[in-house]
Amino acid sequence: MRMQRVAVVLFNLGGPDSPEAIQPFLENLFTDPAILRVPGFLRPWLGRFIARRRTRAATENYAILGGRSPLLDITERQARALEAALEGQEAAYRCFIAMRYWHPFAEAAAREVAAWRPDQVLLLPLYPQYSTTTTGSSVLDWQQAARQAGLDVPTTTLCCYHSHPGFVAATAAPLRRTYEEARAKLPAGVTLRVLFSAHGLPESIVKAGDPYQWQVERSVAAVVEQLGIPGLDHGICYQSRVTPQKWIGPSTEQALEQAARDKVAVLVCPIAFVSEHSETLVELDVEYRELAEKLHIPGYFRAPTQNDDPGFIAALRDLVLGAMGSGRALASFAGGRQCPKPCTDCPHARTAQPARQVAA
Numbered sequence: 517m518r519m520q521r522v523a524v525v526l527f528n529l530g531g532p533d534s535p536e537a538i539q540p541f542l543e544n545l546f547t548d549p550a551i552l553r554v555p556g557f558l559r560p561w562l563g564r565f566i567a568r569r570r571t572r573a574a575t576e577n578y579a580i581l582g583g584r585s586p587l588l589d590i591t592e593r594q595a596r597a598l599e600a601a602l603e604g605q606e607a608a609y610r611c612f613i614a615m616r617y618w619h620p621f622a623e624a625a626a627r628e629v630a631a632w633r634p635d636q637v638l639l640l641p642l643y644p645q646y647s648t649t650t651t652g653s654s655v656l657d658w659q660q661a662a663r664q665a666g667l668d669v670p671t672t673t674l675c676c677y678h679s680h681p682g683f684v685a686a687t688a689a690p691l692r693r694t695y696e697e698a699r700a701k702l703p704a705g706v707t708l709r710v711l712f713s714a715h716g717l718p719e720s721i722v723k724a725g726d727p728y729q730w731q732v733e734r735s736v737a738a739v740v741e742q743l744g745i746p747g748l749d750h751g752i753c754y755q756s757r758v759t760p761q762k763w764i765g766p767s768t769e770q771a772l773e774q775a776a777r778d779k780v781a782v783l784v785c786p787i788a789f790v791s792e793h794s795e796t797l798v799e800l801d802v803e804y805r806e807l808a809e810k811l812h813i814p815g816y817f818r819a820p821t822q823n824d825d826p827g828f829i830a831a832l833r834d835l836v837l838g839a840m841g842s843g844r845a846l847a848s849f850a851g852g853r854q855c856p857k858p859c860t861d862c863p864h865a866r867t868a869q870p871a872r873q874v875a876a
């Protein structure tokens with residue numbers, strides 16, 4: 517009998533692979549209805565307008581990284597490491613990558629998956645917390661791509677793993693190392709504040725029911741508990757605001773200003789990214805570091821993201837094996853947007869409509 521084949525599809529946002537790709541990448545992003553929530557007839561025009569306005573700042577950021585995002589290279593490493601970690605199971609696992617706004621798109625990934633003839637597909641977002649703007653958008657994109665590729669096999673979606681013990685441990689371990697290194701460099705009297713920095717969202721998206729902020733808070737609580745540092749000074753803040761609307765706060769800039777007023781050193785820990793990219797390597801390592809210096813903050817440190825750290829890959833393996841056969845499926849959410857229903861304690865699980873099975 518042929519061994520069962522499981523295609524694991526890793527979702528991430530994608531990033532430009534050359535300076536010329538920056539504007540079309542941004543156009544793809546800002547014309548996504550999950551990101552730009554304006555009437556359909558306005559979206560292509562407004563989305564391209566916002567993208568063109570953002571291109572200059574983004575080009576300057578990517579220039580610091582050699583003109584391209586490192587996200588795909590890192591995701592490739594994660595995919596190969598996860599594939600290796602899944603060897604020796606009862607089923608044969610192969611990992612594929614579907615990026616949302618730049619190559620490899622879901623369309624190409626779905627064709628590759630179909631050609632491999634899997635018995636099952638598992639969708640694995642590289643976003644620990646569910647947002648309609650990230651995982652939700654990628655799932656919708658995948659569903660369309662899979663239909664076009666004629667891929668009709670049972671599909672399981674892993675919506676979120678904000679408090680999964682493996683993810684929490686893989687976040688806490690490098691944070692603890694950086695914390696100890698930072699402590700050793702600081703004078704004894706200086707407090708070190710851990711600032712958990714997550715990608716921000718427009719407040720209207722959270723008010724419409726997006727569970728992302730709540731899940732970020734859950735992740736932070738779990739990581740702090742795992743660290744077990746008595747009296748740890750810590751806070752949550754949100755970075756990367758790119759539109760003029762009101763975004764959730766406090767912003768990372770505001771949190772740094774508060775740290776300056778409190779005369780504490782800061783250790784910034786990314787909590788919603790699991791790979792290095794422009795928002796960690798440029799925003800956190802260059803822009804916020806400069807701001808911290810300008811504000812005379814007594815010390816600025818940054819914990820690394822997980823990338824292909826063995827602890828994180830082991831967490832992904834456990835998530836994959838735990839999700840297989842669990843019957844997790846998508847439910848349609850009030851308002852017509854897709855929202856998953858796998859965790860019993862997510863607010864969206866309580867508000868979701870009865871499950872509409874998209875896969876067995």
Ligand SMILES: C=CC1=C(C)c2cc3[nH]c(cc4nc(cc5[nH]c(cc1n2)c(C)c5CCC(=O)O)C(CCC(=O)O)=C4C)c(C)c3C=C
Nearest residue numbers: 529530531574585587647649650715717758788793794795
């Ligand atoms: C309204 C705009 C945006 C929302 C909402 C948003 C949500 C969101 N994004 C990530 C993770 C990533 N974002 C990345 C790049 C990126 N994101 C936006 C805008 C929104 N993101 C822009 C305009 C860009 C391009 C870069 C820039 O112009 O500064 C990336 C990849 C970047 C790379 O270097 O490859 C990631 C990853 C999350 C987790 C999230 C909400 C939960």
Ligand SMILES: [Fe+2]
Nearest residue numbers: 529715756795
């Ligand atoms: Fe983003």
Ligand SMILES: [Fe+2]
Nearest residue numbers: 675676859862
């Ligand atoms: Fe959930």
